[in-house]
Amino acid sequence: MAGIYLHIPFCKQACHYCDFHFSTSMGLKEQTVQAIARELALRQEYLQGQTVHTIYFGGGTPSLLSQQELQLLLQTIRQLFEVSEEVEITLEANPDDLSPAKLQELRAAGINRLSIGLQSFHEPHLRLMNRAHTAAESLQSVKHAQAAGFSNITVDLIYGIPAPDHTIWQQDLATLFGLGVQHVSCYALTIEPDTALGRWSKKGKFMPSEDDFTAQQFEILLAQMRQQGFAQYEISNFCQPGYESRHNSNYWRGVHYLGVGPSAHSFNGSSRQYTVAHNKKYVDALAQGVVPFELEELTLADQANDYLLTTLRTTWGCDLVKLRDKYKYDLAATHAAYLLSLQQKGLAQIKDEVLYLTDQGKLLADQVTLDLFVEA
Known part of the structure; x- marks a missing residue:
């Protein structure tokens, strides 16, 4: 059993809380996809013949990929690796990308699990985080995905956003439960230094929530999830019975995985590999048939x-x-x-x-x- 993670390092705009590797320039997108396909070929032996049970497109914003780009990467994986007939193929998506036409493209490409980054249903909170979508699009994206035939949907929500009380968070949860999704990932707003919120916080232009406020929202989350029949199988992850994320569950269980794309990590039990977090350096190296990574041997x-x-x-x-x-x-x-x-x-x-x-x-x-x- 093994997994493959593909990091797609492109976004329409920079969220104010995010410190993942990405670029808002699409100039290298086509070359990066081609380079990822080449990296898959060069690292075919990494999983040592293990059957691939999960494929995960993360980022960045993988929903920016075209149907043809997705099909190229998935076909490459199937040609190079033994892939389970029951493989879970997850794609992270932003709500503003999920038009009915786009959703049909994703299904045609082979995506069978969607991870939709809603983050909030409250418009001012979305603007604070500089999300590219609106509160209305948060709702519409899930409904469109369900109408398109997706029956394994997870959404992301963020708690601990500064507010006078817990009303907005409780409203977000109530709206969420009304959508009937199978899985939810909830994360506390974390202020990383090299982000807009981090820089504003340092200058006194933004005041993060107190730890007690965030902890109270986590406790509200736990109580509400239990009431709605969701099991908390990991601190930030909740699901209806049978809908655990197989990819992430395998990660927490120490299952081996190959990570491809700029900034991706790989793990084989005894070492980790870290691909360079720079799109041009990555593309240029793969053009020469070299995978640019650092190796960490694990004691x-x-x-x-x-x-x-x-x-x-x-x-x-x-x-x-x-x-x-x-x-x-x-x-x-x-x-x-x-x-x-x-x-x-x-x-x-x-x-x-x-x-x-x-x-x-x-x-x-x-x-x-x-x-x-x-x-x-």
Whole structure:
């Protein structure tokens, strides 16, 4: 079992919170797609013959690709790799791209799962984030996708946006539940330094929400999701039964994946590869038959920390036996007092030698994980 991730580094405009690699210039789009196809060929052996069960178009904005460009990349994958007949093919899309005609193109190209970046149904919040779509398009895009025959749809929402109270967030959730989607990813607004919001915050032109305000919205989210029958299988991800993201679930389980395109990451269990985050350098290198990447060999400690980082975010938790036997890290022995403290505070529980974070613990997941890391 393996996955392939394709990074499509183009956007119509820069969202004020985003620090992913992308370009708003489309001048190199065709050449980049061709270069990604060449990279797939050059890295055919990376997955060592494993069957590909998931294909994920991320970005950037993959919905900017034409039907022909998508078909080229998917045909290339099928020619080079063993692809499961039940493969999950996800494409991230912005609402303003999803016209009925575009949706038919996506279905014809082979996309069977849509990830729609709604972020909010509140117009002022969309303008604050500099999203390219309107609140009306947020609603229309999902309805158009359903009418086009997509039955596996996930949407993104952002919480923790500054507001007088939680009314807007509660309205966003109510609107969301009315759409009948199968999966939701919800992220707290994070202020990264090299973004518009980060620069405004540094200059005092933008005041982020207090941590308590954001935590309260997360708690509202958890309660509402449960009421609506959504299972939280990872801190930020919720689904109706049977609609987990197979691609992301495999990532959290440590399944190997090949990442292609500028800034994409790959993982094969013992190392990671990081492709150059520069479109022209990427295109120029592939034109010479070279994949421009950096290699990071993972020590056993690195692998143990990766396992902690991914599994503690999930509903299936961190298997302490696997951590001890495979990664040679006896967490129960080295952090006995800390683990006991987490349980006494209601932040974690251990059942059948599996460590889980509670709802309160998930609010502190990053810090708890850091506290449990193997020291270098």
